[in-house]
Amino acid sequence: MCLLFPSTLSGAALNWFYMLNPRTINTFDSLKQAFLDHFMIQTDRLYSADDLYMLRQGEDEPLREYAARFSHEYSRCPNTDDRATFGAFKSGHRESNFRYLVHSNP
Incomplete structure (x- = not known):
């Protein structure tokens, strides 16, 4: 699943993926959590x-x-x-x- 994950990304998400340090994520669950930790902050923010x-x-x-x-x-x-x-x-x-x-x- 980790190998297929980048094929579902584009734009900022794909850039984020390629900026990950090699061999820092060993499981899909840790990849999923890293993705959510990075992008969920932006979606929950209220605007002015x-x-x-x-x-x-x-x-x-x-x-x-x-x-x-x-x-x-x-x-x-x-x-x-x-x-x-x-x-x-x-x-x-x-x-x-x-x-x-x-x-x-x-």
Whole structure:
């Protein structure tokens, strides 16, 4: 199972796997625990408005998908001010007619 595990990874998870020191993990259970210890911290973290400003609409991402992704991340932000949230949402749009309308209409 340890030999097949990297074939299921991509991106940051695959980079993490290749950064492991050789011969430090002897069983699949220890590999699983090392993976969870590294990545579970990131998934349980609650966000702030500052984190929402880091979200950007992808180059080919439709507005609907960006809004859904933003909404999901916003749901992880307790006690976030609505004005800051709206500012973060607006700042993450790529150039478009919709962005112009949102920014020009208070």
